[in-house]
Amino acid sequence: MxxxxxxxxxxxxxxxxxxxxxxxxxxxxxxxxxxxxxxxxxxxxxxxxxxxxxxxxxxxxxxxxxxxxxxxxxxxxxxxxxxxxxxxxxxxxxxxxxxxxxxxxxxxxxxxxxxxxxxxxxxxxxxxxxxxxxxxxxxxxxxxxxxxxxxxxxxxxxxxxxxxxxxxxxxxxxxxxxxxxxxxxxxxxxxxxxxxxxxxxxxxxxxxxxxxxxxxxxxxxxDLYRDRATHLFNKDAFDKIGREFRRKRTAFHCITVTADNYASAKVLYGYQQIENAIGLIGRWMIDSFRDYYVFYYGHGEFLMLQKGKFEDHREQIIHELNTRFAHPWKGEGTEVSLSMSSMVLPYEILPEEMEQIDDLVEFAFGKTYMENKKGNKVFSKDIVTDLYRREAVEMALAKALEDRRIEVYLQPIYSMEEHRIIGAEALARLKDPELGFIPPDEFVRVAERTGDIMELGRQVFERVCEFLATGQPQRLGIRKINVNLSPAQCRNDQLAAELSAISDRHGVPLSLIDFEITETSIEDYLLIQKQMLRLQEKGAEFSLDDFGTGTSNLIRLLNLPIHIVKLDMYIVQSYFSGKTGILPDMVRMFHNAHVGVVAEGIETAEMKEELAGIGCDYQQGYYYSRPVPPEEFIAYLETVQLS
The missing domain is CATH 1.20.1070 (Rhopdopsin 7-helix transmembrane proteins)
Structure with missing residues (x-):
């Protein structure tokens, strides 16, 4: 020893x-x-x-x-x-x-x-x-x-x-x-x-x-800051590097690189081949752009970062990326073709706070393809304004949900057989003290992105139940109010229980409700089928909204307990503009399946009469009324129903 x-x-x-x-x-x-x-x-x-x-x-x-x-x-x-x-x-x-x-x-x-x-x-x-x-x-x-x-x-x-x-x-x-x-x-x-x-x-x-x-x-x-598949830096690494650069006033710029067909290529080539290809892309980017730090965000999205303001070599970088992505990515047991979009985020448009820079990068990934289609290669302040608008809407929506300020407007549904208003669709509306009226398409997209769509759906349904609890709609001949269910809500296993609890609290039977789902909602077919059957047992009915905008299997759709299909406004407008004559065939097809048809987007008396001749059972559109608040809807019903 x-x-x-x-x-x-x-x-x-x-x-x-x-x-x-x-x-x-x-x-x-x-x-x-x-x-x-x-x-x-x-x-x-x-x-x-x-x-x-x-x-x-x-x-x-x-x-x-x-x-x-x-x-x-x-x-x-x-x-x-x-x-x-x-x-x-x-x-x-x-x-x-x-x-x-x-x-x-x-x-x-x-x-x-x-x-x-x-x-x-x-x-x-x-x-x-x-x-x-x-x-x-x-x-x-x-x-x-x-x-x-x-x-x-x-x-x-x-x-x-x-x-x-x-x-x-x-x-x-x-x-x-x-x-x-x-x-x-x-x-x-x-x-x-x-x-x-x-x-x-x-x-x-x-x-x-x-x-x-x-x-x-x-x-x-x-390894906390590396992507396992590509060995590139990950999103957390960009956050830490960006924070230090921002804190020390170090100028830097970024380039977003997005594999546009990543999702479809994953289905076509399989998971392993795509992962191999992503690894090849990562190694090529490191070897080709040694002055850049390269990050992989997942889903075919890369970010390149370099110190400096990016002035002279912009065209060269974009050209190199386009040239390489024009050829397949080949490796051992791998040959994958991927299309690519890229955009530059100059230093001048980067926000002060790193959280906002992170949001801008995520926003840029989503905008890169469309901006490239327009011929844009560099993000400008005008494009970034969209991000600030989205953040403002996000805050406005969160505050409105917290204060329970979500409103419901109603648009009438007209029965061609009875020649009167028999129902209405409930539509969410948001009016912010600072932003004013926010279009529903805008705040619904934000709600889906942030996860607020679940609470938004609950509050809309609560407003509908409060309206029905007054008894006024039923007195004026309204049989059902249509309520939209988002795809996210349909994936909630507790959906039926939550909606039943709300309706019970207001003493409103679910037989007064017609839930509208979209083709996207049935991706998890067994789950949505289970939810629909639970609600159907309590008296609720279901309609398929915006038919024609998705790619779902028609047989699977018709096997669900759907009693009405609402044809998307685009199909109706295409028929009247002469682009396609498929609308009458679609109506006959659904009638043969014993399913009623609602035509959306009715704007003129001519459209009303022609669609009646084709056989559409119900109609909805500005010809009858724009979506209006509940009190205006009641006043409208009192006028048209009595006349």
Missing amino acids: FQWLSQYNYDFALAAIPIQLLLLIFYCSRRNLPIRASYSFLWVMLANLAMTAFDLISCEMNEIWTEYPLWLMYVVNQGYFLGFILRGWALYDYTAEECHGYASLGKYLATLANVPAAVAVLLILSTPWTATIFHFTPDKGYYNCHLYPIIYFCTYFYIAMSLLCVFLRWKQTDFRLKMSMLGYNAVLIAGILLRKAFINTLVTSYFSILAILVIYLSAQNP
Whole structure:
């Protein structure tokens, strides 16, 4: 067994060294984020390794110091103390960078915080001549001097500064990162206390490596910021890099690259071939555009980022992308053709806040194809205005749902057989104090994107039940109110229970409701069938809305409990404009299947009469009435029904 010269227990320090070496090798073999926090963490690991190595070496050499040159003894011990100070400062620097604590500390306090480390380094370097930290004498050998406590003062100081940064940025820092920062600082404090309690056991390095592991696992593992399939940076990586660039006023621009036919290609080629092709694209982009950071957002969407304002080489980049995507992506067992759209996001249009930049990138992916079709290759401020409008609508919708200000307008449905209004379609409306009237197509799309569509549907149904609970519509001959169900609502397994609870609360039987679903809603056929049967048992009926806009299997549609099909307005208008004469055949087809037909978009008396001759059972459109508030609808009914 190896015999150590000193009385120190090295077990913990020796255990820390291989762990630190493995972490360093793995960390440096990966592509890390080009941000200061990553470099600070690397300095933490290097300083800790140096501190541990010099600690072991100096402890042994100090026992036989007379056998070595005095200058070498000073260098070895200085190496330990410098590593100790640098590790403490680097941990503080990492914390301040990761939680953006420097901004909260302010310029002067952040600068002053470096003074203790600078003073300690100067004292350590000067100690061979000043004997401030440690010294060697013939009778004592190595011993600590009067300013030795500054070493531990620096450690306590930088732990305190780290915690101050965390608490100053408490609300702005996510929970995982906060717990990580509190955790590794607590580990460091525990290590220092145990070192003082067990003076002959070198535990500082061991607890330092535990703190480093906490940081690595929670925030600095390079794989947290890489897409597994492509090995490119992911969306989280862009968020961190973008935040640092924005915070430090570093100009940068982005290029969105979208595989337009990704979804259809995935069906055609299969998942594995598409993933292989995406990997080939990623590697080609890294090799071809070395000045860019490349990110993969999934679903065939790539983002390229480069420092600078992007002025001279715009056409060259776009040309290279177009030229390469014009050819198949070939690899081992892979040959995939993908079409591509790309757009430049110049620095000038990027918002100040990173959250808004993230939204802009997502918005850009959705707009790239259409803008390319128009000949646009660069996003302008006019295009970005659409994003700001969408965000404003999103906030307006959220506030309206919170305040329960969603209104319901009603548009009459006319029976050709009875020659009177027998029903109405309930349509959601939103009027914001600042934005004014927001078109339904606009806020419904926003609701589907944000997930608010579920609550929107519930509030619309509640308004309808409140209206029916008055008894006025029934008194004036209204048999049913049609209520739209979104595809998202139809995927809710608790839909039937939720709607039944609302109708029961208002004392309104579901037999007064005709739910409208679209072809998109039946993608999960078994689930929607189950929901429809549950509601049908309580008396509700179902119509198929906007027929002709989807691609669903007609047999599957007719196997659902649907009693009416509403022909999309486009089909009706195409018939009257002479583009297609298929409308009469569609009416006959549904009649043969014992399904009634509603024609939407009726605007003139001529349209009314001709559609009646074709055999449409019901009609709906501006010829009868625009959608109106409930009180106006009642007044309208009182006028037309009595006449």
